Amino acid sequence: MNRERFIRERRQDWGRFEQLLGVLQNLPERQWRSLQVAELARLYRSICYDLSLVQSREWGSRLEEYLNDLVAGGHNCLYRTRPASVALALEFIAIGFPRLLRQRWRAFALSAALFVIPFVVATIIGIVRPDLAVLVAGEQELQESLKSFSSELYTATDERYTGERSFMFGFYVNNNTGIAFQAFSLGALAGVGTCYVLLSNGISIGLVQGAVLAKGGATAVNFTSFVITHGSLELTAIVISGAAGFVLAQSLLLPGERTRLESLRYHGRESLLLALGSGVMLVGAAVLEGYFSPLPIAPLFKYLAGAVAWLLVGLWLGLAGRERPVIVDSAGGVQS
Amino acid sequence: MPFGGMRLGMTESVARRLVDTRVVIETPEGVDFRFRIAGPGQRLWAWCIDSLIKAGSLAILWLFLLSVGAFGGEAGVQVMAGLATIGVFLCNWFYGSLFEGLMNGQTPGKRAAGLRVLRTNGTPVDLVTAIGRNFLRVADALPIGYTVGLISMLLTPRLQRLGDLFFDTMVVTEQRNPTGRKEGLTSRVLPLLRAECPRKFSVPERTLAIIERLFDPERVMSDGRREEIAKPLSEALRQRLGWSEAWQAQGNQYDFFQNQGYKHTQFLLRVLKTFAVDDRLGPGSQQSGDSR
Known part of the structure; x- marks a missing residue:
C-alpha cells in the first residue's frame, strides 16, 4: 500500500x-x-x-x-480513573480517614508533640508572665480580645451579632484551614516548614491563652467555655495536618524499600487525604466557633458540650472503621 | 542529595523518555505516542492569565456581595464579607484543582496557553490528584517567585515541580505548528522543473520525511549547521535527479549570492516543494481534502 x-x-x-x-x-x-x-x-x-x-x-x-x-x-x-463522588467522599470521612490516621500514628505523634508541648509550655509562661503575649499578638488586638472575654459573650441578641458570627465564620475557614493546608504543603520541603507552622502556632496560641487565663475570674471562665467545644476539632485538625506534612517529608527523606520517586507517589496521595480530612474538620470547627461557642448560655452547658465533642472526636478517630474479625462459615462463604 | 537519587532510581515502565522534551507513552494497544513537555516559560504565561482571572473574579465577587449586603445594614455587610472571605479561601486553594479536575487538566489559563496537566502515564488527572499538585504550590513558590519549583523543574527530566513529583503529573503542551508541507516552509522557493532533471523525477517518501524532519521547528539549530547536515543528502539527490546548478542565477543577483551559502538547504526545500503531497489533515480539513 x-x-x-x-x-x-x-x-x-x-x-x-x-x-x-x-x-x-x-x-x-x-x-x-x-x-x-x-x-x-x-x-x-x-x-x-x-x-x-x-x-x-x-x-x-x-x-x-x-x-x-x-x-x-x-x-x-x-483510559480513566474512577471519578470522585459525594458518596465516596462521605465514606472516606466516616471510615477511611480515621483508618488512615491510625495507620500513620507515628507522624501524628510527632506532630502532636511538636504542637502540644510548646502549647502547654507557652500557656504556663503566659500565665506567669502575661506581658510576654504582646510579642506574638499586637498590643491593640490583645487588649481587644481581653476586653471581649471580660464581659459576657454576645449577651445581646440584636442583629449586629448575627452578622458578626457569619463574618467570623468566614474568617475562621479562611485562616485556620489555610494554616492547616500550609502545614501540609510545606512538608514537601523535608518537613522544616511543617515544624515551623506547628511550633509558631503552638507558642503564639499558648502565650495568648496564658495571658487571658492570667486575668482570672469571669474572663478565664468565658474564655475556657468559649474555646472548649470547637477546640476539640480545631486543635486535633491542626495536629493532623502537621502529620500529613510529616508523611510528605518522610516520603522524601526515608523512602524505605521504594525508589525515592515511587515513594513520593505512594505517600503523596495518602498525605493529601489526611490534609483534606483535617480541612473538613476545620470547616466543622469554624461552624461551631462561629455559631455555637459564642452563644449566651451558661458556661456549664458549654463545658458539657465540649466534653461530648472531645469524646466524639476521640471515638471517631480512635475507633471508626476498625477491621472486623473475618468469620468463615461452614459453607465456605466469608462474612464480615 | 535527594534529587540525585531520584534520577538514578527511576524505573520507567510505561513512559519512556527521549533526550529532548518529548515523552513517549506506550498504550496497552502496543503503540507509542508522544507528548511534548511544557517549559517554565509557557507555564508562567498560563499562570499569569490564571492570576489575572482570579484577581478579577475576586474583585467582582467582593463588589457584588458588599453592594448586596449594604441593603441589609451593618449585619448584611458582615454576612456578605464572611461569604466573600470563603470565596477568597476557595479561590486561593481550589481554583487550579477544580478546573484541572473537572476540565480534564486545564485551567482557563492553561487552555489559553495550550497546556494540559496529565498523569505521567498519559491518563487524565482526577480531582484528588489535581488538588494535591495545586496545594504544593505553597512549597514550590518559596522563597520567592517559584524558586523551589524552578529548581525542581531543572533537575527532573519531565520538568516537574514538587507538586508534580509528589502527585505523579506532568504538564504537556498541545500547541501544533499549523504550517503544512506547502504552506509556510516551502512558500519562498520554486519547484524543480522536469526539464532540469535529466535522470529520475521521483523521490521516495522516506527521504521526504527525513527532509521534513530537518526543518522541524522543534529542533533548534543554526542555519549553518542545517546546511552542513543537508549537504550529503542534497548531493545524493542531485545525483539521483541529475540536477546541476545553473551558472547564472535567474533574476536578482543579490538573492543569488545570499542563497549561495545555503544552497543545499534551498535545494532540499525545492525537492520538498516538488515531490511532497500536502495531506491537509487536521480539524475541518475533511471537505477541502476530498475535493482536491
Whole structure:
C-alpha cells in the first residue's frame, strides 16, 4: 500500500474519530451512549494500528503528528480513573480517614508533640508572665480580645451579632484551614516548614491563652467555655495536618524499600487525604466557633458540650472503621 | 542529595523518555505516542492569565456581595464579607484543582496557553490528584517567585515541580505548528522543473520525511549547521535527479549570492516543494481534502 492510497482509504475513519472525540470530550461520562463508546474504541484501535504503520514506514512527520494527536486524544478519553463522588467522599470521612490516621500514628505523634508541648509550655509562661503575649499578638488586638472575654459573650441578641458570627465564620475557614493546608504543603520541603507552622502556632496560641487565663475570674471562665467545644476539632485538625506534612517529608527523606520517586507517589496521595480530612474538620470547627461557642448560655452547658465533642472526636478517630474479625462459615462463604 | 537519587532510581515502565522534551507513552494497544513537555516559560504565561482571572473574579465577587449586603445594614455587610472571605479561601486553594479536575487538566489559563496537566502515564488527572499538585504550590513558590519549583523543574527530566513529583503529573503542551508541507516552509522557493532533471523525477517518501524532519521547528539549530547536515543528502539527490546548478542565477543577483551559502538547504526545500503531497489533515480539513 502506498502512502496516498493509505491516506485516501483511512481518512474517513480519522474524520469520524475526530468528530466522535469532540462530542464525547465535552460530555460527562454518564451521558456517553454505549454505541458511541463501542465505535470510539473500535476506531481507536484501528488508528493505533495506523500510527504504528506510519511510524515504521516513516511516512512523514506531519502525518505522524496528526495520528499521534488522535491516539493521544483517544487514550485520554478511554483510559480513566474512577471519578470522585459525594458518596465516596462521605465514606472516606466516616471510615477511611480515621483508618488512615491510625495507620500513620507515628507522624501524628510527632506532630502532636511538636504542637502540644510548646502549647502547654507557652500557656504556663503566659500565665506567669502575661506581658510576654504582646510579642506574638499586637498590643491593640490583645487588649481587644481581653476586653471581649471580660464581659459576657454576645449577651445581646440584636442583629449586629448575627452578622458578626457569619463574618467570623468566614474568617475562621479562611485562616485556620489555610494554616492547616500550609502545614501540609510545606512538608514537601523535608518537613522544616511543617515544624515551623506547628511550633509558631503552638507558642503564639499558648502565650495568648496564658495571658487571658492570667486575668482570672469571669474572663478565664468565658474564655475556657468559649474555646472548649470547637477546640476539640480545631486543635486535633491542626495536629493532623502537621502529620500529613510529616508523611510528605518522610516520603522524601526515608523512602524505605521504594525508589525515592515511587515513594513520593505512594505517600503523596495518602498525605493529601489526611490534609483534606483535617480541612473538613476545620470547616466543622469554624461552624461551631462561629455559631455555637459564642452563644449566651451558661458556661456549664458549654463545658458539657465540649466534653461530648472531645469524646466524639476521640471515638471517631480512635475507633471508626476498625477491621472486623473475618468469620468463615461452614459453607465456605466469608462474612464480615 | 535527594534529587540525585531520584534520577538514578527511576524505573520507567510505561513512559519512556527521549533526550529532548518529548515523552513517549506506550498504550496497552502496543503503540507509542508522544507528548511534548511544557517549559517554565509557557507555564508562567498560563499562570499569569490564571492570576489575572482570579484577581478579577475576586474583585467582582467582593463588589457584588458588599453592594448586596449594604441593603441589609451593618449585619448584611458582615454576612456578605464572611461569604466573600470563603470565596477568597476557595479561590486561593481550589481554583487550579477544580478546573484541572473537572476540565480534564486545564485551567482557563492553561487552555489559553495550550497546556494540559496529565498523569505521567498519559491518563487524565482526577480531582484528588489535581488538588494535591495545586496545594504544593505553597512549597514550590518559596522563597520567592517559584524558586523551589524552578529548581525542581531543572533537575527532573519531565520538568516537574514538587507538586508534580509528589502527585505523579506532568504538564504537556498541545500547541501544533499549523504550517503544512506547502504552506509556510516551502512558500519562498520554486519547484524543480522536469526539464532540469535529466535522470529520475521521483523521490521516495522516506527521504521526504527525513527532509521534513530537518526543518522541524522543534529542533533548534543554526542555519549553518542545517546546511552542513543537508549537504550529503542534497548531493545524493542531485545525483539521483541529475540536477546541476545553473551558472547564472535567474533574476536578482543579490538573492543569488545570499542563497549561495545555503544552497543545499534551498535545494532540499525545492525537492520538498516538488515531490511532497500536502495531506491537509487536521480539524475541518475533511471537505477541502476530498475535493482536491
